[in-house]
Amino acid sequence: MAVLTRRADFLAANRGLRVARPGFVLLAFPNNGQGKRYGITVTKKIGNAVVRNRMKRRFRELLRDSLATEGLENHDHVMIGRAGGVERDFAKMRDELSVALDRARKGKGDPPSRGGGRRSKGGGRGRGSDNRKVP
Template identity: 65%
Template sequence: MMRKRADFLSANQGIRVARPGFVLLVRSRDDAAPAIRFGITVTKRIGNAVVRNRMKRRFRELLRSALPVAGIAGADHVLIGREGGVERDFAALRDELMAALQRAAAGKGDPPRRPRSGQHRRSARA
């Protein structure tokens, strides 16, 4: 499991696949280790701590079951929670995650996001 901010920032440079309940980021690592790593991010916009923790528990279970089957070896996978994700049916989330992993494995990510107007981009600190 990923814990360092730098790992999350580097994953943001990879393939991005958006789904109704989450956004999946996948980036291959440069090291030779074939391990599959994952991280989960849920912002305070989603809800209070109870809601965020529930969403993270659901995402952890999804990733633990899906990554050994459809994950990309030697890559970092990050799930970013979206507002509707906590209410979505678990089976629907699982299907969406499998479809997103297949798109990422094929290299078919969504187009890059445009910055929202009125917000300044933070620079990544090394």
């Protein structure tokens, strides 16, 4: 099973089917006959480097176990970490991944989030602004 490393592959997977669970979001996207591939994304919102690396190790083990038997053929599978995934029970996450893969196989994805894109926190003054009001 191959690992996704190129940013373009992750962006393409983002256009695919999305299945949300409490500890992660699973993306599944057809990859034109390149077999089962997987990728993992954990952002800095989740925690420091120790926490993010622990989550990635757990996801890697989950995917290696489950994708061989339950993964979608010729699809890219991307797991995106959520805040609740670090302290979540490993057996429970394994069950949730099985459910998520089953939903993806049936084409039952979740609706896209309403947030949509990045939002500026600084009032639109650009990067590096200290956001102080100038009299």
